[in-house]
Amino acid sequence: MTAVSDGREIVPEEFEEAAEVLVEHLTGIRFGLFDGKIRSKTGPDPEHGRIIEWLTRICIQARPELWLYPEQGLKVQQYRRGRARPDGVLTESGALLGRGEWAEPEGAVPMALEVTSYDDDTNARDRVEKPAAYAQAGIPVYLLVDRDNAEVRVHSEPDGVRYESVRVVPFGKEITLPEPVGITLDTEPLKDWVH
Numbered sequence: 139m140t141a142v143s144d145g146r147e148i149v150p151e152e153f154e155e156a157a158e159v160l161v162e163h164l165t166g167i168r169f170g171l172f173d174g175k176i177r178s179k180t181g182p183d184p185e186h187g188r189i190i191e192w193l194t195r196i197c198i199q200a201r202p203e204l205w206l207y208p209e210q211g212l213k214v215q216q217y218r219r220g221r222a223r224p225d226g227v228l229t230e231s232g233a234l235l236g237r238g239e240w241a242e243p244e245g246a247v248p249m250a251l252e253v254t255s256y257d258d259d260t261n262a263r264d265r266v267e268k269p270a271a272y273a274q275a276g277i278p279v280y281l282l283v284d285r286d287n288a289e290v291r292v293h294s295e296p297d298g299v300r301y302e303s304v305r306v307v308p309f310g311k312e313i314t315l316p317e318p319v320g321i322t323l324d325t326e327p328l329k330d331w332v333h
Contacts (some may be wrong), residue, residue, distance in 0.1 A: 183256070185331040186225075188331050190226055192327055193251065197228060200322075201319075201320070203231060205228070205229065206228050207226065207234065209226075210223070212227065212247065212250070213275070214275040215270075215271045220271055222268065224251055224272075225252050226251035227249075228248055228251065228319065229246055229247050234246060244276045247275075248277070248279060248319050249280070250277050250279075250280050251283070252268055252283070254285045256285070256333065260286065265282070265284075265291075268282075269300070269301055270299075270300060272301075273299060273300045273301045274298060278316075279293065279294050279315055279319050280292075280293035281293075281315065285331070288309045288328075289309060290306070290307050290328070291304060291306050292304070292313060295316075303316075307325065308325075309326070310325060310328075
């Protein structure tokens with residue numbers, strides 16, 4: 139959904155101000171800024187939250203120095219004025235302290251996570267816009283748990299424009315997240331958390 143009907147691009151400061159007001163009045167909807175346009179996403183369902191919980195537990199067990207922060211605001215698409223709230227941001231515990239609501243991810247965020255939602259905009263948002271935005275921001279790994287297609291997509295090797303490597307496995311297979319994450323996921327449990 140684009141909230142700008144006159145085609146005018148919104149600058150990050152306008153977005154941040156508008157998002158603050160909208161969050162106060164609307165529950166169950168999250169917002170991001172991509173290419174100067176506000177995009178919305180319906181709130182997560184219980185299975186969505188369970189996937190985040192599952193991944194958080196795996197990360198803590200495998201790499202206790204890291205933490206998966208839910209919905210941490212990131213400055214993305216430096217050249218296109220963007221803001222995003224990934225479902226999860228994996229980083230060293232405390233690494234984003236003092237960076238504000240919209241943190242610069244470069245050098246601090248080894249991985250961004252998204253779990254697809256069952257809405258009309260998930261293809262454009264999670265499969266097209268966010269991989270490009272996270273690659274441009276220099277985030278080394280983008281993990282997409284794609285519930286529509288029952289697969290996990292691991293994007294890596296950002297070149298400043300896109301991810302050069304994308305590995306896809308169906309739910310039920312093991313996949314190792316590349317460095318600097320270096321965590322192996324057994325995706326079998328994901329089969330239970332799709333509609």
